[in-house]
Amino acid sequence: MRRALALIVPVLVAVACAPEGGETVRTYFPDGDPVTGRQAFTEMACYVCHTVVGDTFPEPHASPPVPVELGPDLASMSRGVMVESIIAPSHRIPEDLEGVRRGELSRMGDYSEAMTVRQLIDIVAYLEHLGRQ
Numbered sequence: 709m710r711r712a713l714a715l716i717v718p719v720l721v722a723v724a725c726a727p728e729g730g731e732t733v734r735t736y737f738p739d740g741d742p743v744t745g746r747q748a749f750t751e752m753a754c755y756v757c758h759t760v761v762g763d764t765f766p767e768p769h770a771s772p773p774v775p776v777e778l779g780p781d782l783a784s785m786s787r788g789v790m791v792e793s794i795i796a797p798s799h800r801i802p803e804d805l806e807g808v809r810r811g812e813l814s815r816m817g818d819y820s821e822a823m824t825v826r827q828l829i830d831i832v833a834y835l836e837h838l839g840r841q
């Protein structure tokens with residue numbers, strides 16, 4: 709068993725870290741808590757780049773500014789795409805917007821080491837809740 713893990717774990721880590729590749733999965737994603745999600749959004753300083761329509765945070769101060777507001781429009785985004793936007797922002801970057809890329813990658817960067825799964829679940833609940841107010 710140990711040997712199998714010793715083989716499998718590095719492969720999984722390599723896949724998770726690879727800039728290209730990956731696979732679209734359809735999976736159950738639990739409901740989170742929007743209040744805790746708002747707290748996580750603040751702790752992760754997502755407002756440095758995003759204004760949130762319908763909520764109040766410190767002014768974004770990314771330079772150049774990021775032209776992507778978060779708000780009630782997200783209600784039409786599937787939970788899958790929302791999760792993807794957070795855990796793999798470079799996977800799909802809007803073609804028509806200036807100031808969203810750094811080279812080939814999204815300026816949003818990589819939260820995979822900074823964010824717990826719980827925070828991800830709750831942030832998704834918070835963003836979905838913006839569309840239900």
Ligand code: HEC
Pocket residue numbers: 749752753754755756757758770774776777778790793794797798800801802807808809814815816817819831835
């Ligand atoms: C350094 C700037 C920056 C920070 C900080 C940042 N983002 Fe983003 N975000 C972007 C950019 C640029 C885009 C658009 C390009 C893309 O889709 O990757 C984006 C797109 C998104 C989208 C998709 C919105 C849409 O309408 O398509 C979501 C959802 C999102 N961010 C959530 C978050 C959350 C949650 C955090 C904090 C954990 C966060 N962002 C932190 C820059 C940032």
